[in-house]
Amino acid sequence: MSSKPAEMILNINQLRFAWQKDAPVMSVDNLQVARGERVFLQGVSGSGKSTLLSLIGGVAVAQAGELSVLGQDLTGMSAKQRDRFRAEHLGLIFQQFNLIPYLSGLENVLLTGRFSKARSVTETQAKQLLSELGIDEALAKSPVTALSIGQQQRVAAARALAGNPELIIADEPTSALDADTRDSYLALLFEQCQTHGSSLLFVSHDQSLASRFDRTVKVAEIIQWSDDRDTQSRELKATAEVTQA
Numbered sequence: 001m002s003s004k005p006a007e008m009i010l011n012i013n014q015l016r017f018a019w020q021k022d023a024p025v026m027s028v029d030n031l032q033v034a035r036g037e038r039v040f041l042q043g044v045s046g047s048g049k050s051t052l053l054s055l056i057g058g059v060a061v062a063q064a065g066e067l068s069v070l071g072q073d074l075t076g077m078s079a080k081q082r083d084r085f086r087a088e089h090l091g092l093i094f095q096q097f098n099l100i101p102y103l104s105g106l107e108n109v110l111l112t113g114r115f116s117k118a119r120s121v122t123e124t125q126a127k128q129l130l131s132e133l134g135i136d137e138a139l140a141k142s143p144v145t146a147l148s149i150g151q152q153q154r155v156a157a158a159r160a161l162a163g164n165p166e167l168i169i170a171d172e173p174t175s176a177l178d179a180d181t182r183d184s185y186l187a188l189l190f191e192q193c194q195t196h197g198s199s200l201l202f203v204s205h206d207q208s209l210a211s212r213f214d215r216t217v218k219v220a221e222i223i224q225w226s227d228d229r230d231t232q233s234r235e236l237k238a239t240a241e242v243t244q245a
């Protein structure tokens with residue numbers, strides 16, 4: 001009996017990226033994530049985890065190579081197209097939560113639907129999601145600046161999960177949580193991914209979490225940084241060509 005090949009949600013090939021001219025060039029030759037897969041991304045500080053997530057989230061753009069999410073190459077999209085794609089298909093939980101400070105947690109979650117109709121949730125659904133993450137109604141209605149860092153982290157997770165995006169990208173999302181809160185947070189994240197067939201790419205320094213994931217990817221095995229001047233000038237030439245195209 002032949003089983004159906006897994007559908008790839010993320011596909012990276014020969015990707016090259018530099019933060020700026022004369023900066024080291026980051027290379028990722030190959031990385032794939034299947035639909036529904038939960039991947040733990042592990043690497044030392046400065047190895048490029050956040051840079052990689054910024055590229056996958058379409059916040060930064062590679063100068064060469066392919067980075068496809070759901071079969072669509074982000075490197076060929078305009079900034080506007082990337083913004084739209086991100087709003088419709090990605091759930092981002094970044095270290096700096098990017099919550100709107102003058103809104104409540106509930107309003108921050110409801111905001112997801114303002115950027116993508118497909119991901120709009122009702123107030124009841126938003127409250128339910130927040131409550132599953134331990135944010136009760138009173139907290140949900142407080143301005144996010146009045147919440148603790150751990151509570152803001154959970155509001156950011158609720159916002160990322162709203163409307164069931166196909167790919168959830170989480171950068172150190174549990175760093176401010178105590179062990180019990182972290183466990184219920186992870187349980188909810190996994191449950192949401194399983195129910196909706198979402199894939200999860202999760203960065204954490206807490207290696208004890210790795211065994212809960214389907215697979216661990218070691219950054220040192222997939223990301224190379226090059227300071228070499230020749231390689232750099234070749235890559236930056238490619239950058240200029242791509243930028244002018």
Ligand SMILES: Nc1ncnc2c1ncn2[C@@H]1O[C@H](COP(=O)(O)OP(=O)(O)OP(=O)(O)O)[C@@H](O)[C@H]1O
Pocket residue numbers: 019020043044045046047048049050051052
């Ligand atoms: N916005 C930026 N502009 C310029 N350089 C950057 C920027 N963000 C990261 N870098 C550089 O890219 C390299 C990788 O950094 P990155 O933040 O991706 O590593 P990391 O593995 O996520 O680190 P950490 O675990 O400490 O968060 C570093 O040399 C860093 O200085």
